[in-house]
Structures are given as C-alpha cells and as structure tokens.
Amino acid sequence: MKKFTYTEKKDTRSGFGVGLLEAGRSNPRVVGLCADLIGSLKMGDFKKEFPERFFQVGIAEANMMGLAAGLTIGGKIPFTGTFANFSTGRVYDQIRQSIAYSGKNVKICASHAGITLGEDGATHQILEDIGMMRMLPHMTVINPCDFNQTKAATLAIAEHVGPVYLRFGRPAVPVFTPADQKFEIGKALLLNEGSDVSIFATGHLVWEAIEAGEKLAEAGIDAEIINIHTIKPLDEEAILDSVSKTRCVVTAEEHQRNGGLGDAIAQLLARKAPAPMEMVAVNDSFGESGKPAELMKKYGLSSENIVEAVQNVLKRK
C-alpha cells in the first residue's frame, strides 16, 4: 500500500472559497451569489474583492437559482452558494427547468453536504443530493475529497461550459492531495494500485478508504483505491479496467445508498461487467445531530465499515 500523509486538516468549503477568489481574479465573467450564508460558504473574500460581481440574495434560494440562470444570458458565469440541502432539494425544479433543461452555465456550489455537518441535524444533512443532481440531464456532478482538490475543482468548473453541481463539506479533513493539481472533470484518480478488490470512493470517504486500505494491507489484502471525484460523467473506462483486474467492488460515499455513487457504478457494472459489490453508504435513513466522527460511525461510513465491506465482498468473489 502506497503511503499517504498529511500535515494539516482543513475544510473543503475553504478550498471552494480560495478557488472562487482565484477564478474571479482570472476571469471577470465569474459572478457570485449567496443566500445569507457568506461566512459558511467562505465567499467573503470574493465579495470583498469583487463587490460589484457579488449578489446577496437573502434567504431566497429559488430566486437565487433563477437569477443565476438569467445571469448566464449575456455571458456571466454564476457561482451560487448555500448549504447542499438548499442547493438541491429546495430548488430542484428551478434547477431542472431554468438551469439543466435550458443548458445554462451555472455552477451550483453546495457546502455542508452529508452527515458530517454534525449538530444541526437531519433537516440540514442532505444525503440525497448526488442522486437528485445526477438524474438531471446535462448536469455534471463533482464531490472532491479535500481542500486542495476542492480548490482545483472550483477553478476547473469555471473553465467548463455547462451546469455543474459541486459538493463539499463543513468538517476539517486531512489535506493529502497536491496543492498544484490540475483537476480534470470526469477523470477518476488511481490512488493505490491493487489486485484483490476495487474500492471506489468519493468526497470525505476517500480518506476513509485510504485508512481502510492500510488496515487491509496489514491483513494481506491488496486493495486498489480509486477517487471518483466526478460522479457524472462517470469515468467508465477507469472503473471497468480496475474491475476486470480485481473482479469485486466496494463503493464508499457520504450519501444514501439509493441514488449515489454506488448506484451509478452498479448500473455500469450490471450493463457491462457484473461483479460482486458492497456499498458503504447510508442505508435509507435520515441522519441526526451529533459530532461528525460519532455520526460517521453510527451510520456506517468509517474506514472500519469499508474494511468490513471488503471482507464481505471477497467472500462472494
């Protein structure tokens, strides 16, 4: 197992904030919108430097999505900022009709995704957003794994033409990907080559997968670990290549099992290369208040759960 190290922990939302500021500096067409969550979304620096290109919309997310769609007419590149719940479920039809169906170049940037937002509880912990967003035609869905990758992804989506859902989170997590990485939308990243099992992980679960890989290595299991930062379009080639070698799969994500990364990969494999598969995800329940680490354990999203899933899938090989 390749060694992964980190020197600090940072929140992925701060990677977004830094990336947005940089995107704003290099491209005057970039504009920001926020629904009364500037601090939480880390959009303050962008607002300060580009006040004329920043719009506070108040607590009115549906309006924000419509405004963003309109801003693209005339060439602006709007980045909307609010919590993941209010970026998706709250405004699904606005996104569907005015952004996705209309092919608008809007970047929907969503913080506090998943269960790790912690104490605010289930009303805010959306675990269905990847599913909702990846069901929409034309939509690109990205869930980066750490601060550096979120910054790089933010810069990449500013260059990309078309609607994008960028999902990130609140807790500080290990920063282990390179600071100067180039983010390629739709390109899976091979983190560790292995031959026994393919672990496909996204977002915060990528680090858990690495920790799981280390534990598995101690037990003599050689796991291939792949970071699927782009859930749509899915890097089918990378997934099929890996599975043709390992012949079994574990997926890991901070999302419902229904509709998430695991579902997307299961669909691909069912069509092209059926293989035994286990999914580490929330199993059809809402979250609750608690500390992020406690919740990851209770809802089965920790590295131990990935190890267990690998052990189970190997028995089915």
Add this chain to the structure above:
Amino acid sequence: MPDINKLKQIASQVRRDIVRMVHGVQSGHPGGSLGCTEFLVALYFELMEHRSEFNMDGQGEDLFFLSNGHISPVWYSVLARSGYFPVEELATFRKINSRLQGHPATEEGLPGIRVASGSLGQGLSVALGAALSKKLNNDDKLIYSLHGDGELQEGQIWEAAMFAAHHKVDNIISVVDWNGQQIDGPTLEVMHLGDLRAKWEAFGWEVIDLPDGNDMEAVVNSVRYAQTLTGKGKPILILMVTAMGKGVDFMEGTHKWHGIAPNDEQLEQALAQLEETLGDY
C-alpha cells in the same frame, strides 16, 4: 389576571437553560432563542390551552408551530418546563441519540413537536394546513406560528400569506420575530424587508404592532388582543419587535450571536445576569 411576575421568573430560567444548552454542546442558536423567550413563555404558561400529555392531532387544544426552527433551544426549554418531557433531557440537546435534535423533529418522537422545521420558510404553510384541519373538525381552538424576519425572504411565506387571506383562515395568529438580524448581518443590509406592515396588509392580513416583544406584559396583552380578532374572516399577524440575544448584555442586538455558543467564561458572565428561579437542569 396573568401573574406577570411569575412569567418573568420562568423566562429567566428559560434563558439560563438556553445558554447552558448551547454551551453544553458548543453549537446552536442562542440569539433568536433569547429574543423570543417572553413570547414562548407567555404562550405556553398563559395564553394557549394545551395539554402536556402529547397528542399529535391536538384536537381541542391550541397548537404552536415554530417555523424558524433554529431557535429550538427556547422551545425545548419551554416544553420541558411545562411538562412535555423531563427537564434533565435538555442536557442531551444536539448530542448523538437525543430526542432534542438541532432543529425540531418528529423522527425521534419528542413530545410537543408536530412537524420538522429548520429549512426556513415552510412553517406558515403547515400551520395553515393545521388551521384548516381544525375548521374541518369543528375545533374552535387556535393555531399559533412563529417566523423569523429573515425567514420572510422565502417566497413560500408569501404564497402561504396569499392563501390564508383568500381562504379566510381566521383561526391563526402568526408572529414575526422582528429582530432586524439574520446570519450575514442586519436584514436592512442583507435583504431589505421594506414596509412589513403594508406588505402583510396588502396580502389581506390583520396586522398588530408589538413594539416591545421583550416586555412580558405587552406580549400577553398583544396576543390577548389578537385572540379577540380571530373568527372575523381574516388571518392575524403580530409584528413583534425583539432584541436578538435579549437578557445577556454582550449578546444583545447583534447578528454575531445568531448561531454561536458561549465559551466557559462567557457562560459564567451570562448566567450572572440571569436569576436561577426554577432550578437548573
């Protein structure tokens, strides 16, 4: 005659509960909770006819809906202090495996909660639905709902407001916590609400001004007056001016305490200003 002094004593204890709960888990929303303490205390200890043996349908009872769900600490404290669940349970606020979720929820079965809230802007619609249900059931008790002023920026509020007048939902008293603050700053700077009275009147509501929503006697009198206006074909709105963070000097009147917890030292400072009247949990 209401015993205003007794209500004030309860309010002091509720404020202690709020800061202790938020401090205990180092998260939650003290600002709006402290500002709405008089209202919630008056409602549960004086104004509403309600039963602490909780029943979801609440027939023959007045019902309350908290639309600005983030101020759960004040509601939980008032519910516990009026007998819906043990006061000791306040210590579990926002902790794992608790019934006292960060935002009010029905999932864990906490007595007193009839619908989840926290995602803003949805509560008026639900409250109106419950008001219609009461009418269909020939139940003459009332529905109360509370909303943040920032929350009024959500369009759904105004869809509900239009519905209420059109359908003459006159068994509801809705209250706006007009503290002039929201997360990113004063509402005047974030998104100006304009002439609120004129807006609600234009939507067909009977509007009552409550210029000091932190004056217990004024709160009681204002809601009592609102009660006399129900049943006359119009929904009732109280514009209740409050101070965010009321009762703790360093939290008062600023959005900075919308959603952060006091540290140990700040907790001591806060508690020194709030008399313990009913015993801390």
